[in-house]
Amino acid sequence: MMIEQLTQLQVINSSANPRFKQLGKLISSKRERKQTGLIVLDGMHLLTSAKQQQQLPVDIYLSESGLSNQEILDFLSDLERPRITLFSDVLFSQLTELSSQTGIMATLPLPQELPLHANDKQDYLVLDGVQDPGNVGSILRTAAAAGVSQVVLSTACADAWSPKVLRAGMGAHFSLSIHMVSDVANWLRTLEHGVKRVVTSLQARSSLFDVDLTGPVAWVFGSEGAGVSEEVERVCETPVLIPMIGMTESLNVGAAAAVCMFEQLRQRTKAN
Template sequence: MKLIQSPENPLIKEIKKIKETQRRKIFFEGVHLVETSLVSDYVFTEKVFVTEKFIEKQKNFLEILQEKKIPVIIISEKVAKTISDTVTPQGVFAIADFKIKNINDLSNPTFIVIADRIQDPGNIGTIIRAAEAFGAEAVLVTHGTCNPFSNKALRASAGSIFFLPVIKVTVKEIEEFVSKYGLNLVITDLKATISSFNMDFTKPLAIVFGNESKGVSQDLRAIKHTSCKIPHKGKAESLNVAMAATAILYEILRQRFLKSP
């Protein structure tokens, strides 16, 4: 196995460039995220970087990488600290490439989540995590949303981003996609008159969660849709968008579970 000791190594410089954009090719760290990426159908793990200390503690993990024939590169502790975003790196990192690139790669969906101009990486990561957990087939991300592939978003997704497509789209693409597959477009709105409990979420569906302070954009509202809100009894004005998404996505799963044989 190759050993890299200098932060000036060309491969380490490549990692730093990937980190600046984090788009379809991404760099991430930590045992859980790397393990999760290895069993994903949506990403191809190109390389894994490990420290000697990590190898000593995780020999079984190294054997898994070798079985999957994934190139393993050893890096020094100094290099690990220069590429890590954490105070105490776990000593394992990876570069991966997403296989699904655009909305045309999806076919015959029945349950899609749309994240519209979400600003906080923690929120988008949590929405992706909830979407995957409750059965969504993809998350579509509009212009103005923070990078769903950033390290903070990846960590917030807890690896769920490796199990469903997350695709950046335009409003026009959403309109054409919804029309093509006969999806009911549902917008979450605090001012809606219909509660999520009274919506029929068992039909083919695309549900939209909007910006933390401004809600869903007018461009998306211009598409034929239905609006709904979450009923709540508390005195606070509203839920955080990630919390609201989790509540509604669970209700979608509940309705579909009850309807299924």
């Protein structure tokens, strides 16, 4: 039945088509995503990750060549009456930001932001002005791998739900609870006393490896160039230094986040 449905679709070749224009806006504009409540996933890996978390597509967009991809056909066959639009390969290539076409994109509802309750029983990842989409996405992927599920982003960060961040996150978004806050420093002040607010600093006296990280931690990381703001740094009572050998002055924020969160995981694993 699915094959018959696909073969009956009319191929859209014009960039003036309203569905093509709307999808382009969703890909490029945070405002459009917020207004419509939709995000765009490009490729089977992200769509499969979303489906595993019960996040199902609203609309599906295929390229002509995608019709011959068995993985895509199998995915579509598991959906109940999917709404599908078929673009020519030329049009599809104008939408995708990938070097090679995946053959499938889809819109999904923007995951609802649940109320953020600060307590002393969980860990947090807090990003203050991290603007590079690749860094934001890779840090989210690291957080999911390390078991840090609560994520707080300042409004100065790259949009967590942009296609670039979603691709870098490799599906991690759908296992995280992601929140946007306008005042990171003020939010950090609301944390319970049982949560250590840890920030990396070249001036810190304590090594990351010497600090007890077995309890709840709020990991705070700042922008690629300036780091965290002075106000945010003042709120963090546990500055730590990542030991480094050689001439390198500092790590990329994504690398620093990985070192820190997996050091916490190492300590907890050893303690148990």
